[in-house]
Amino acid sequence: MSIAVQIVCCFLATVTFSVLFRTPRKSVLLCGGIAALGYALYLVLGNNLWSYYAATLLIALLGEVCARWRKMPAVIFISTAVVPLVPGTGLYYTMLRLVENDYAGAGQTGAFTLLAMGAMALAIATNALLVRWFFPRKKAKNEC
């Protein structure tokens, strides 16, 4: 299956999925677009931890840009757009290997899945750090 078809499916999946998170209507297409771009980067870089990191960071940064543009919380864009990237495949194959009594394989897949989640979280944290640097918050008056 070609990459283009996968990216289009990613867009459609995110847009239809957004109803479950009750993503505001006016941001649904943007979320789909961000998700598709992020997934495209992931596909180009291949299935490794760096690709999870880079793709999530791209999604988070684009989400941050859209948040400022549409004056909505960034979490709306990021949490919806990041869904296609969550390693559900890893969870399934870990379970499958366990069922097949292949504990070594299950450990390997499971560890990679956890690390992929960690890479995604690290990307979100990096994004938060970048936002703090470039848009410093003004200090509250009771803060030292």
Next chain:
Amino acid sequence: MESGVTLEQVCELCKLCAGIMLANGAETYRAEETVNKLGEHYGLDEVEVLAIPTGVFLTLRAGTEQRNALRRITRRTIDLEKVDQANTISRALVEGRMELSDATAQLKRMECAAAPGGWQVPVLVGLSGGFFALMFGGGWMDFLLGVVAAGVTQVLARVFAKEPFSTFVTSLAGSALIAVIAQGGCRLTGQGTPGTIIIGAIMPLLPGLAMTNAIRDTMRGDLVSGVARAAEALLVAVALAVGVGVVLVADRLVWGGGL
């Protein structure tokens, strides 16, 4: 303290606003920041707020007058529409475009508003399950079965929504149902790949957001929130895996695997 506004009113407003945000999937720091901003706007002398996924604690002081408040959050869902609305309201308040009483009334109405039911959720989430299956390299049969599996799971989630332990039960029963539909459908029609269908249909149920937020909260130093979210995410992930696993084991026992 701004004139014409009592501390009681500000306290009620902060409690509502932070509560709605936390209960509907906003980050804990956003709920805390919102309360801080509102407190600053109304000229309070001291604002202390601690938000965790299961509740929010407030201490507000203006001069010698002090209010403490606690809001318990028992039901957590993801409803970004409400997060957006609460955010818009707090923004309008801070910019002076809205009266406090209007804001409180709107937030109260929002808190009681039930998520709209109807056919949209099962149908659209079903479609997303199908598209996810295609995204993972499935064929048209995988798409069809993915739509059915993900859609039926949402109907199931609706049935269990009001029960206690609804998150856990929905994840466990939902993923088992997905596996049954995927395996059964493929055996009946002789087409499709169950793995792709299961992964596609399970995507909408995955606790990806909770897991990511958990690690991020821990990194920020919000340790209690981080651990609480991680526990929730882990519980759902284990329930999903066990649900699928039970069906796969049963399938192996009855048909001896293959597919």
